[in-house]
Amino acid sequence: MTADDIKALRKQVGLTQRVLAECLDVDVALVRSWELGEAFPTRAHCAAMEKVRTSPPPKKARAASPLELLGDPAFLALLRKLMADPKLRAEVERLASSVPDPLDAG
Numbered sequence: 377m378t379a380d381d382i383k384a385l386r387k388q389v390g391l392t393q394r395v396l397a398e399c400l401d402v403d404v405a406l407v408r409s410w411e412l413g414e415a416f417p418t419r420a421h422c423a424a425m426e427k428v429r430t431s432p433p434p435k436k437a438r439a440a441s442p443l444e445l446l447g448d449p450a451f452l453a454l455l456r457k458l459m460a461d462p463k464l465r466a467e468v469e470r471l472a473s474s475v476p477d478p479l480d481a482g
Contacts (some may be wrong), residue, residue, distance in 0.1 A: 377410075377416075377417055377422045377425065378413070379410060379411050379412060379413040381409050382407070382411050382417070382425065383411050385425055385428070385429050386411075388429065389428060389429060389432040390432070390435065391428070391432065391433075393408055393411070395429065395433065396425075399428050399433055400421055400425065400428070401425050401426070402421070425445045439478065
């Protein structure tokens with residue numbers, strides 16, 4: 377596969393370089409180097425990419441952006457309740473402590 381073939385496959389399936397790398401169990405830098413023509417995939421990687429083409433991974437639902445959330449009246453009502461009720465806020469903070477911050481994933 378050429379660099380252009382890999383880019384075309386990735387765009388056809390709608391994947392980022394990172395997601396393609398995850399599908400192939402390789403580092404994203406390797407996918408970048410393939411797409412730049414600095415390195416070439418092995419036959420095994422080419423076969424794995426063809427499998428990705430025929431059976432792409434499910435797309436993850438896009439999370440609402442902060443601006444979209446701020447425009448949602450239901451979200452704002454929830455936020456007001458959280459801010460006004462100390463017990464509710466403490467419970468939500470306790471629950472949130474075990475969930476990774478989405479801004480840290482990247």
